[in-house]
Amino acid sequence: MKADHEKTVEEYADRLSPSVLQEVKDQLPASISKSDLTKVMETVVTAHENAKVNPGECVGLVSxxxxxxxxxxxxxxxxxxxxVSEMNVTTxxxxxxxxxxxxxxIKTPMMEIFLKEPYNNDIDKLKKFAAKIKETTFGELASEYSLNIFDQVLKVTLNKTLLADYDLSTKELAKVIKAKAKGFSVESSDDDLTLAKTGKTQELKDLYNLKEKIKELKITGTKGIKQVLPVKRGEEYIVLTSGTNLKDILALPEVDEVRTTTxxxxxxxxxxxxxxxxxxxxxxxxxxxxxxxxxxxxxxxxxxxxxxxxxxxxxxxxxxxxVKEKASVLARASFETPIKHLINAALEGEVDYLTSVVENVMINQPVPVGTGLPGLVTKMK
Amino acid sequence: MTDIYLNSKYVGTVDNPSHFVGEVKDLRRKGSISEDISIYHDLAAQEVHLHSDEGRAHRPLIIIKEGKPLLSEKHLKQLEEGEITWHDLIRQGVIEYLDAAEEENALVASSEEELSPEYTHMEISPGSICGITTSLVPFGNYNQSSRLIIGSKNQKQALGFYAANFHLRMDMDSNLLHYPQFPIVKTKIHDITEYSQHPSGQNMIVAVMSYDGYNMEDGVILGKASVERGLSRSTYFRPVETQELRYSGGLIDEVSIPDKEVKGYRSEHDYRFLESDGILYPEAKVNEGDVVIGKTSPPRFLSSMDEYNLAAATRRESSINLKHGEKGVADFVVLTENEEGNKLVQVRLRDERIPEIGDKFTSRHGQKGVVGILVPPQDLPFSESGITPDLIFTPHGVSSRMTVSHLIELVGGKVGALAGRYVDGTLFEAEKEEDLRKQLSGLGFQEDGTEVFYDGRTGKKMMARIFVGNMYYLRLRHMVANKMQARARGPIQLLTRQPTEGKAKEGGLRLGEMEKDTFIAHGASLLLKERFDSDKVVIPVCEKSGLMGYYDARKGRAVSPLYGENSEMSHIEMSYAFKLLLDEIRTLGIYPRLHLKSKY
CATH class of the missing domain: 1.10.1790 (PTS-regulatory domain, PRD)
Structure with missing residues (x-):
């Protein structure tokens, strides 16, 4: 764009917003004459003026x-x-x-996770990623619990196929549980875990509480991500999840942090x-x-x-x-719980300046909107 | 082992339930046990339930044995000749009553054609799946069920000849149709219920067409000449009643023309219709506000009466007068006693209701509409043979509602009127549409029921042939005369000083919250203020305290509640409702202070 053109456009800076000016600049053909340019700018100004809402227009109510x-x-x-029928969303x-x-x-929290280059078009990599972020609790992996109250021993049989799916070993599980199960010794065999009370037995309920506690224990994945579903969106694959944890997901290196959302x-x-x-x-x-x-x-x-x-x-x-933010006491009182609002206003000695609609309707005065907005200016003698 | 329950109480077990059930049924059919007893075998739960208690609806069915109904031609002949009755058929075990539980064990055929050995019962008529009012809809089996329901509901609101002794009755809010007719297109239920003894509609000539849009959106157009000749004319009866109540001290109300000394005496003009007994004379034409029965009551608060206050000793006027918007002619007067033996006076007023714009009409198919205009005969469209319709119905009412029976009744009614016979439109057993069409063409008309029509105003032939025929139309009890109301000013509520609500109190029509919003959205805020001026008041407000004061007439100035005369008082315009709100806020113990500022 020519320098003098640039100057002509810039002259309108006080009448048009920067984004409009930029749009005009981007779309102007380079060969435009000066007189044509002023014509264009005048048209833009009138169009811009016409698009403005009139003063006193009751925008909020119309919305x-x-x-x-x-x-x-x-x-x-x-x-x-x-x-897919497993995923439903409130609409x-x-x-x-x-x-x-x-x-x-919210009723159905949900995320749309977009991935970076190698992951978003390789379905296998994507699936692996999906499995990685899915929150798995110990309860899901266990297939059977047996409580021995006399010896205070809890024996957990694990689901082997599931373990293989998640690429986990009983030893790894034992390590995770050990951190949480204080006062218990953890032993692992091929497909089961044995937790035994080490110290003195204080409460019979301890064992049961332990069972409930480790059931909820997160083994892998991201907290809150209850389900994952890889789907194709346009050219690439994305992961839909039920349950959301934006902060942790954005921190993952595979994730496209620009488009990913909840x-x-x-x-x-x-x-x-x-x-x-x-x-x-x-x-x-x-x-x-x-x-x-x-x-x-x-x-x-x-x-x-x-x-x-x-x-x-x-x-x-x-x-x-x-509604609590409204300036007028009367407007707040007319919405819900009037007595509460009136009493609180009285405690603070609030003043209602009658600047909005509802309160003026209440006392039967013209509302300061539309024809009620302009006032008359006269010199009083 | 199956458990047996009698009226939901366990009584014992049997080993062979189906045999047991069969035995009980046989006993019932033989008449050894009551016909009302039902027996139901719940196969899934292995229970047999016997019921003999009250509150079970049951219905009669023909018993089927080995694929053949027990009701034979012989029975029918005997019935026709009056040799046997319905009860004989039950006693013979030909027909039995089943309740809802026993129906679970029955397989019921709806007609003889579909009978096979596994059926246990057969309907007496296939139309018996519907109730009485629903069965009164002709050709009902051509319709959607929802329309049938609406149709039967509408029939309940129809004006008719509701009781032969109507002239002796004092019904509340009753209507009587003049010249009621039996429908040309009838059903068997019309015959069974002796509908001819209490019909509630008239056979009208109906054209399905438009007429300048006066029948759009479920409107109907009536011929003015037809109405003037008495079409759908009706009478509305309004009872006016009062009784002489007794009060403590042996005092009693008195029905009479009030003395001039009576407290609250109106004027001689107001009592002009009353005869010496205090009741208006027969055939008196009364309008709103006129006294129908003159009455006086003893003075109120007898105890507070003292020698200084002689006025309190006089009796009070408590006459019965007609309320706002009511009128009528004195038709019938009854003098009798109530349960306590006090004098009871009832006056029945009659009001002739000629169909007018806004009255509601309907066919029997849920096609109700409101009169949009009464067209003078010379302007009505006419057919080649010079027939003008009594009623013009809009074709747009049919497409979305799919009331095919409405259209078939029109053809059926035309055939019936031309051939001079009744047409049968019983549910599932009606005359066939094809046959009706054939007969219509045999009578020299288009078989589809259309005719060439001419515009009455221009004489021009219409571009399309018009579907025209005879239909049974009902006038419904919703009449504008009872509902129409308007108000510019009128009574207000005591508490809020806002207009009263409802027609009876001559109330206003509320401009509600959402309507208010539309005014604001248009920015018409000064107009909105005017709308809400109904309870406008001017109240003196103390400039020092910000409290509302009052005007002291003796001092000739407004007074502040806190500073008395030592404060400037400004007259402020506000709504009375806001004044009330300020008062109520004060009852909360809150000091609402008004800061006054010059508006200009």
């Missing part, structure tokens, strides 16, 4: 209506089977509610921060809406996501989350 109305048509069919209205409420325990917004917030969480909210909600065949403009969802993340923490659209 609420734009999401709410199609929401009534959403099926209550909760589960969607992602190709539809329950999922939307889950996201907007910013729940910490559907647990709270986890994204914890590992990657609010901005990522905001993106995740938009993406996850939009995914559901698209799957339902509905048509909602992303900007409505973006607005909701912005509000949820505005404080730097992910807050749900509930009385404990976003």
């Amino acid at each position: 609420a209506q734009s999401i709410g109305e199609p929401g009534t048509q959403m099926t209550l069919n909760t589960f969607h089977f992602a190709g 539809g209205l329950p999922r939307i509610i889950e996201i907007f409420d910013a729940r910490k325990d 559907n647990d917004i709270y986890e994204i917030y914890e590992t990657l921060g609010v901005e990522a969480a905001r993106e995740a909210i938009i993406r996850e909600v939009f995914k559901v809406i698209e799957a339902q065949g509905l048509n909602i403009d992303v900007r409505h969802i973006m607005l909701v996501a912005d509000i949820m993340c505005a404080t730097g923490v992910v807050k749900g659209v509930t009385r404990y989350g976003v």
Whole structure:
């Protein structure tokens, strides 16, 4: 691009946003004349002005209506089977509610793990990786427990074929258990483990507790990854998991940390921060809406996501989350648990400046939106 | 070994259950034990259940032995000639009643054709899978079950000749159809239930077409001439009732024209319909607010009555007058006593209801609609032979609901009307559609029931042939006259000063939470404020304390609750509901202080 062209475009810097300017710069043909360029820039400016929302436009309510109305048509069919019947994902209205409420325990946590070069097109390597991250507990490997209460001995028979699948030996298992089973001696034979009480017997229940404890013991894999499923996505293979652990998975060398993601917004917030969480909210909600065949403009969802993340923490659209942030006492009281809000406001001596919609409706004054927004400026004598 | 239970109580065991069950059944069929007893052999649980208790619905079935029904031609002949009755058939063991449990052991054929040796019973009629009202839908077997249900529900709401002694009855909220007719397309159930004695509809000429869109979205169009000749006219009866109650101290209400001294006396004009006994004269035309029965009650709070307060000693006016929107003609008066022996006065008002826009009509197939317009006869479309329809039904109502029976009834009704006979539309046993079509063409009409029509307004021939015929249409009890309501101003609630709710209280229509949101979304905030002005008040607010004060008329100024006259009071406009909220916040022990600021 010619220098003087560059200069002409830069003159509009105060009227257009940098991203728009960049887009114009990228798409301008080099041969454009100066007069044509000004014409283009003027058109861009008018288009940009027209796209702006009018002052006083009630954006939030329009968003609420734009999401709410199609929401009534959403099926209550909760589960969607992602190709294979073992993996199901919450979709539809329950999922939307889950996201907007910013729940910490989501119903079906799930990850999409993308892998780096050699792993993503070699199915064998991928399968090996999948087996490696899958969380295996001791309980899954054991086929039989026998408790001898008199001698305080627990004998565990192991499933040999499973052991071979996971490339594990009884000795290795014994090592892992030893660390956890304090006060017990661990002996391993070919396909069973014997745990015997070393010290004095204090409680008969000890043995039983031990059994329950080692059942939950993680042997291999990443914590939280309950199931793995290699699938083909486009040209490459990826791993879908049920259960999520973004932090540990991203640390693995095979993983493509750019594309790998989870559907647990709270986890994204914890590992990657609010901005990522905001993106995740938009993406996850939009995914559901698209799957339902509905048509909602992303900007409505973006607005909701912005509000949820505005404080730097992910807050749900509930009385404990976003609504609590409202400035007006009356607006908060009109939502849920009015007496609690009024009393707390009184304790703090809060002042309601009547700057928003709900409180003005309550006292029958024009709401400061649309025609109620502009005021008259006169000189009082 | 199989356990035996009698009325769900264990009584013993048998070794050969099927033999035992057979024996019991034989005994029942012979009449040795009651016909109401049921026996059910649960093969999976190895249990036999006998039931003789109440509360089991049971139904009659023809017994099949070796693939042949026990009911023979001889029985039918005897029945026809009146030699035997239904009960004889049961006593002979030809027909028996099965309850829901025993049906589990039975294999029931629905017709004689499908009989084979494994069947144990046969339906008396294949249509007996449906109840009485459902069986009243002609050609019902051509329909979706949901439409049949809607159709039978609608029939229950139809106006008709509900009781032959209607002129002596004091029913609440009853309607009577003038000139009811027996349907041309009938079912066997119509005959069995003697429907001709209490019909509830009329045979109308129905054209399936559009007419300027006045029948879109489930509308129907009626011919004005037909209505003026009495089509679907009905009478609504409204009882007005009062009784002379007794009070402590031997005082009693009195039905009479109230004296002028009575507390709450209206005006002579209001009592103009009353005769000397205090009840309105027969055939008096009363409108809303008019007194129907004059009554006075003894003074309230007798104990607080003292010599200084003579006014309290006078009786109170407690006449019965017509409520908002009610009208009628005095039809019938009953003077009697109630259970306590007090005088009971009942007046029945009659109100003629001529079909009008907004009244509800339906065929028997769940095709209900609301009258969209009454078309004068000269504007109605007419056929080549000069026939104009009584009712125009929209074709768009059929495609999605798939009420095929509606269409077949139209053809059937046409055949019946032209041939001068009734057409049988009994469930599963109806006359065949093909036969009806053939007969229609034999009568000189298009076999598909269509005819060439002309537009009454222009005289132009219509581009398509119109499907026209006779149908049994019912007028439903939902009439606009009972429901229509509008309000600009009116009564308000005492507590909130907001408009009352509901038609009976002349209430307003609420602009709800979501409707409010639409105003905001449009930015119409000043319009929204006007909408919510219904409980607007101006309240003096103390500028020092921020509390609401009151206007003291003696001092001629507003007074602050804290500073009395030593504070500036500003008159602030707010909704009464907010004033109430401030009061309620104060009851919480919270001091809601209003900071006042100049708006401009």
